[in-house]
Structures are given as C-alpha cells and as structure tokens.
Amino acid sequence: MKQTILRKYARLIARVGVNIQKGQDVIIGCDLDQPKFVALLVDECYKAGARKVKVEFDYQPLEKLHVRHQSVTTMAKVEDWEKARLQHYVDTLPCLIYLASEDPDGLKGINQKKMAKASQKRYPIVKPYWDTMENKYQWCIAAVPGAAWAKKLFPELPKGRAIEKLWEAILFTSRVTEDPVAAWEAHDKDLHDRCAYLNGLGITELRYKGDNGTDLTVGMIPEAEFKGGGDRTKDRGVFFNPNIPTEECFISPMRGKAEGIVYATMPLSYQGQLIENFSVRFEKGKAVEVKAEKNQALLEQMISMDEGAAYLGECALVPVNSPIAESGILFYETLFDENAACHLALGAGFADTIKGFENMTLDECRALGINESMEHVDFMIGYEGLDIDAVTREGKTVPIFRRGKWAF
Numbered sequence: 001m002k003q004t005i006l007r008k009y010a011r012l013i014a015r016v017g018v019n020i021q022k023g024q025d026v027i028i029g030c031d032l033d034q035p036k037f038v039a040l041l042v043d044e045c046y047k048a049g050a051r052k053v054k055v056e057f058d059y060q061p062l063e064k065l066h067v068r069h070q071s072v073t074t075m076a077k078v079e080d081w082e083k084a085r086l087q088h089y090v091d092t093l094p095c096l097i098y099l100a101s102e103d104p105d106g107l108k109g110i111n112q113k114k115m116a117k118a119s120q121k122r123y124p125i126v127k128p129y130w131d132t133m134e135n136k137y138q139w140c141i142a143a144v145p146g147a148a149w150a151k152k153l154f155p156e157l158p159k160g161r162a163i164e165k166l167w168e169a170i171l172f173t174s175r176v177t178e179d180p181v182a183a184w185e186a187h188d189k190d191l192h193d194r195c196a197y198l199n200g201l202g203i204t205e206l207r208y209k210g211d212n213g214t215d216l217t218v219g220m221i222p223e224a225e226f227k228g229g230g231d232r233t234k235d236r237g238v239f240f241n242p243n244i245p246t247e248e249c250f251i252s253p254m255r256g257k258a259e260g261i262v263y264a265t266m267p268l269s270y271q272g273q274l275i276e277n278f279s280v281r282f283e284k285g286k287a288v289e290v291k292a293e294k295n296q297a298l299l300e301q302m303i304s305m306d307e308g309a310a311y312l313g314e315c316a317l318v319p320v321n322s323p324i325a326e327s328g329i330l331f332y333e334t335l336f337d338e339n340a341a342c343h344l345a346l347g348a349g350f351a352d353t354i355k356g357f358e359n360m361t362l363d364e365c366r367a368l369g370i371n372e373s374m375e376h377v378d379f380m381i382g383y384e385g386l387d388i389d390a391v392t393r394e395g396k397t398v399p400i401f402r403r404g405k406w407a408f
Contacts, residue, residue: 001167007040009142009171012180012244014044017140018095019240022049025094029056033101033146041097050095060106060272067115075114076121086129089137096139103148104332107272115271116301123306123374134362135352136233138240141335143170152332173245173324173336184241191228195249197408198226198317198400202393206253206315206400208342211385212263216282218315218344219257221369224353226251226317234358247324247339250316252349254369256285258312262344266330266337266380268299274332275299280346280379286310287346303346308373314345320384320404334378341382342401347375 014020026045030038038055045053067075145166147159153169154162175183208216228249230241261281268275278292278299287310292299303310318341319325325340349372351357351365366372388401399407 001164001171003040005171005176006037007044008180009174009176010037010040010044011048012174012176012184013041013097013140013142014048014050016181016184017142017241017244018097018138019238020045020048020050020095020138021236021238023051024049025092026050026053026097027056027094028053028097028099029058030099030144031058031060031101031146034099034144037144038099041099045095045097058102060102064107064110067110072114072117072121075118078122078125083125083129086126090129090132093133093137096137098139098141100141100143100333100335101146101149102272103146104152104269104274105272106148110272112271112273112298112301116305119374120305127374131362134234135357136235138233138238139242140240140244141242142174142244143333143335145170149333153329169327169329169331173327173339175245175323188229188241191246191249194406195226195228198249198251198390201390201398203390204393205391207389207391207397208260208262208381209387209389210263210381210383212265212383213279214260214262214381214386216258216260216262218312219254219285220251221254221354223355223368224251224253224370225355227350227353231352234352243335243339245324245336245339247322248316248318248343250314250350250353252351252353252370253312253315254285255308255311255349255371256369258282258285262381264379264381265341265383267332268377268379269332269334270295270298270302270377273298275302278379282312285312302375302377305347305375306373308371309347309375311346311371311373312344313347313349313371313373313376314343314378316343316345316378317388317400317406318342318382319401319406320382337380338378341380342386342388342404343378343380343382345376345378347371347373347377 042053145163150162150166177183206218226249263279276294281289287303290299349370354365384404390398
C-alpha cells in the first residue's frame with residue numbers, strides 16, 4: 001500500500017478520530033501487526049500537537065500463556081502500579097487509540113471460564129476509574145490488517161496479497177479518499193440529520209420483524225436520543241469520532257423493556273472465538289434463553305458475566321446498502337460487521353445518549369434506565385428481510401426500515 005495513502009489514514013485517525021488537542025498525551029493500543037503504520041500514526045499524533053505518545057503492544061499467544069500459567073487470583077489482582085496508571089488517566093485524560101488487527105480465532109482453546117472469573121474480580125476495582133472518565137476523553141477504534149485476520153477473510157490468496165486486499169477494504173470503508181477530512185464532515189452531517197429525524201418522532205418502542213423468525217419489541221427511555229458519527233467530550237466539548245468506520249444511528253434502550261426473540265445474521269467474535277448461528281430470547285428485558293450452533297456455552301457465559309450482561313445496552317440502525325455491507329466482506333471483526341447491519345448490544349448502555357447528560361452524573365443517567373455492565377457486546381441482526389417500525393408517543397406507527405434499508 002502506498003505510503004501517501006497510509007499517511008492520510010494515520011492523519012485521519014489523529015485529527016478526525018481522536019482529534020488531538022495541543023499538549024494532550026496519546027496512548028495507542030495495538031497488536032504486533034503493521035509496525036510501520038504505527039510509526040506513521042505516532043508521527044501524525046505529534047504533528048497534531050500531542051505532548052507524548054505511548055504505544056502498548058498486545059500479542060494473543062502471550063495472552064494464552066498468561067491465562068494458562070497464572071492463577072485466577074494472580075490474573076484478577078489489580079497491582080498498585082496499575083491503579084496509579086488508571087489514576088493518571090483520570091487526572092490527565094489522554095486520547096486513547098486502539099488499532100484492531102487480531103486473529104478472529106486467535107484465542108481458540110483458551111480457558112474461557114478462568115479468564116471470565118478473573119475479569120469479574122478485576123472489574124469492581126477498575127470500574128470507579130473508568131466511571132470517573134466516562135464521556136470526558138477522546139477515543140477512537142480503527143483497524144490495520146493482521147496476517148491471520150487477512151488469511152481468514154481471503155484464504156485463497158497468498159499472505160501478502162491477502163494483507164493488501166484487507167488494506168484496500170479498510171481504507172475504502174473508512175472513507176480514506178482524496179480528502180478524507182471533507183468526506184468525514186459530510187458523513188457526520190448525514191448521520192446527524194438522520195438522528196435528528198428519528199429524535200423528532202418521539203419514539204417509545206422499536207419493533208423488529210424478520211422472515212427469519214425475529215420478532216422483538218424494545219422500549220425506549222423517554223429522555224434518550226439517537227446519536228451517530230462524531231461525539232463531544234462532556235467537559236471541554238471536543239468533537240471526535242470514536243469509530244472509524246461508522247455507519248450507525250444508535251440509542252440506549254430502557255433496561256427491562258424487551259420482549260421476543262431475535263436471530264443473529266452474522267457470526268459474533270467474542271474473546272477470540274466465534275459464536276455462530278445463534279438466537280436470543282428476551283422476557284422483561286432480560287435474555288432468558290440463548291441458542292447457538294457453535295459455542296453456545298461461550299454465549300451463555302457471556303450473558304452471565306454480571307447482572308447487566310443479559311440486558312440490552314444499545315439498539316443500532318444500519319442499512320444493508322452501507323459501504324461495508326456492499327463490500328460483500330464478512331470481516332469477523334465487530335468494528336466493521338456492526339456497521340454492515342442493524343445490531344443490538346448486550347451489556348452496558350451509553351450515558352451520553354441521555355439528553356442533557358452533560359449536566360448529570362453517571363448514576364443519574366443509569367437511574368433513568370441506562371443499563372450497567374462490565375460487558376458491551378454487539379451482535380448483528382440486520383439483513384434484507386428485516387423490517388423495523390417505531391411506535392411514537394402519539395401512538396402512531398412509523399416505518400423506519402423496510403427490507404433492511406432506511407424507510408425515510
């Protein structure tokens with residue numbers, strides 16, 4: 001891939017993704033793939049005004065070794081230096097960038113129950129730090145090709161060509177055009193205008209029906225509103241784009257108000273493994289039954305991580321003619337697949353979907369019906385056979401999606 005194009009992408013992440021402000025620190029989390037691009041991104045972060053950029057590398061084989069050899073107690077312990085680092089984040093609010101590139105099957109065979117127990121024990125300790133930072137810092141998830149990921153998508157191609165083809169798909173769906181900044185300004189406006197229309201309807205329920213058996217009704221929080229594209233930090237009002245790419249208009253529904261069954265239309269990559277051909281049935285807002293042809297036990301574990309993991313935290317609307325959907329590629333990566341189809345998320349909701357959240361505490365937002373959980377797992381339900389209707393406060397039924405596409 002040409003360096004000039006990759007530099008445009010790096011600049012997009014630094015200036016439109018996290019929108020680094022002069023003097024801010026930046027932390028980049030990534031795997032060991034594409035180190036040359038990481039160097040480009042670091043350079044662009046400094047050019048955007050960063051005071052200091054730190055890169056933290058992950059490596060799936062090491063994670064498997066840690067889980068195999070450490071006890072649950074050791075894995076669960078939050079060391080003093082980790083607490084000090086989290087407090088430093090709270091005090092300085094650095095920009096956080098994560099570059100996804102991992103192998104969708106990279107943690108296959110790992111002891112999931114052991115890892116889950118450790119996460120459950122760690123969560124109450126780290127939660128107060130992240131709650132304090134909620135909506136106050138800029139963050140962005142983007143992607144670069146990993147060799148194993150590329151071969152998963154294009155098994156018929158040699159490794160080098162598969163990586164190149166994945167680069168092409170990432171750059172196309174991320175709108176890395178001649179002028180990516182202008183492209184994203186136009187895209188953010190389109191998403192903003194669609195959200196404005198939805199918010200003007202006064203929606204109390206969304207009703208999902210599909211010829212695959214999906215029949216689900218989800219209740220809305222009266223104070224909640226749809227959001228899409230870029231966002232602003234709570235205190236300083238800095239505009240940033242948390243996901244590159246993004247195609248969704250999303251809202252956090254009322255905890256406890258979901259009835260019916262929904263069928264996933266794509267595999268779910270969770271903890272380095274794929275859950276395939278699954279359904280979720282809700283009663284009084286809670287997932288009371290899940291079925292999967294592959295990795296059902298992992299799906300059951302996912303919804304039992306804590307009390308909130310079995311409740312919905314997000315309803316997102318994405319048409320089947322989005323650029324990602326029209327690429328025809330199943331990415332096995334939530335960042336892309338969630339932007340190819342309508343999706344739901346089990347687990348934590350978004351406090352910033354509450355109108356006026358800037359003047360409220362996190363607890364006040366949750367009291368209105370925002371779900372709380374250590375999990376937030378998106379799964380795709382959209383396809384050409386899905387219809388969605390909105391029921392308004394006046395009792396009207398308004399078509400939102402027909403055959404997987406916007407009805408307005």
